[in-house]
Amino acid sequence: MFDRIMGKYLLDRGKLSKAQLSLAYQVQESKRAKLGVIAVNEKLMTVAQAEEINALQATMDKRFGDLAIERGYLSEIQVGYLLSLQGNEFQTFTSALIAKEMMSLEELDETLKMYQQEKGLNDEQMTALKSGDIELIVPIFSGTDDPEYNALFDYGIKNLYRLVDTHLYLGNVYTVHNIKEECIAYQSFDGDVKATVALIGKNENLQKLAKSYTKEEFIETEEDALDAMCELINCINGLYATDRSKKGKKIELEPPYFITKFGEIDGEDIRIMPVYCCDTEVLLIVSAHSNTTVK
Known part of the structure; x- marks a missing residue:
């Protein structure tokens, strides 16, 4: 979520063009997939099991990994491994910006500080945004x-x-x-x-x-x-x-x-x-x- 918020912020302030932002998101997408897709690719779950968990998420307020553990399809260690492969949305987005030399680490840090100041957010709130935890x-x-x-x-x-x-x-x-x-x-x-x-x-x-x-x-x-x-x-x-x-x-x-x-x-x-x-x-x-x- 914060990747999209920051993308719009960078675009509105002229720090990125629409073409650059689109490219950054493409790079990000290539490095991030849904947990179920990764689990199937890693042969830790079957397609049927992944689809079952996806369907359950429509009726239960639980994350994919938690449901997979409850159903006995994955262990906590396996979920941790899959999450490490998936990566954090904000981190994969900022990594794409830097990898494609659209921004330097220093520029990114300055922009984040500017956003925090403009929005009146404290450090705890910024950490929450970066975490991607909706709650x-x-x-x-x-x-x-x-x-x-x-x-x-x-x-x-x-x-x-x-x-x-x-x-x-x-x-x-x-x-x-x-x-x-x-x-x-x-x-x-x-x-x-x-x-x-x-x-x-x-x-x-x-x-x-x-x-x-x-x-x-x-x-x-x-x-x-x-x-x-x-x-x-x-x-x-x-x-x-x-x-x-x-x-x-x-x-x-x-x-x-x-x-x-x-x-x-x-x-x-x-x-x-x-x-x-x-x-x-x-x-x-x-x-x-x-x-x-x-x-």
């Missing part, structure tokens, strides 16, 4: 200590990352009382925690996400795209509800719905996280602890 990164952009908001944004981003686009990055959360957009996919739930979660955006943008999520090219209508986004939101909230049930909280999910031809969300505390993925922008919306209406 540590989300609170930096959510701007809140509220556990329910952070949990819902966390599950939302994890699922978008795992199931839609591993190259996504985030914008800072902001709060509104009303928002209108061309297409809205949403789900509300009640119980010990009351909230509404939504993905909204222009039809063409949600279609891009839907195609990546379903791995199908037939997504052509607003209804097809939003149906896929409703499925994704149900996955996000299902994981959240499962987690909260383990802590003794009861969550009752309503069916997900979608609105085309412009919809509107009203509420006292609507928090919006811009998400940049699939070469476009959508908004992940969470509204908790207050009454919210979608129409």
Whole structure:
């Protein structure tokens, strides 16, 4: 994630051209593959086992390696070995910049310090960004200590990352009382925690996400795209509800719905996280602890 954030930062400040940035990402991709792909290539897992773990990630909030260990497909030592082969996204990106002589180590260090100062981040937050750990990164952009908001944004981003686009990055959360957009996919739930979660955006943008999520090219209508986004939101909230049930909280999910031809969300505390993925922008919306209406 931080590789994409820094890529945009370098591009916006004229330190890299679009062609240079594209080349850096190509080099990075050649050196980094999904853990399942590496496991199969290393003959530590079968294709069927890797696909099983990938499918499980859609229903369980766990990393590939952790699930593979639980299923007995890999040992902790083997997972560590695979992670060392995979490499950290930010490190492989910066290594590509240096290898292609687009930036020197000194220039990179100065740029990182400038970014940290401009964004008002402390050393701990910078370390979190570089780690690629979504659970540590989300609170930096959510701007809140509220556990329910952070949990819902966390599950939302994890699922978008795992199931839609591993190259996504985030914008800072902001709060509104009303928002209108061309297409809205949403789900509300009640119980010990009351909230509404939504993905909204222009039809063409949600279609891009839907195609990546379903791995199908037939997504052509607003209804097809939003149906896929409703499925994704149900996955996000299902994981959240499962987690909260383990802590003794009861969550009752309503069916997900979608609105085309412009919809509107009203509420006292609507928090919006811009998400940049699939070469476009959508908004992940969470509204908790207050009454919210979608129409």
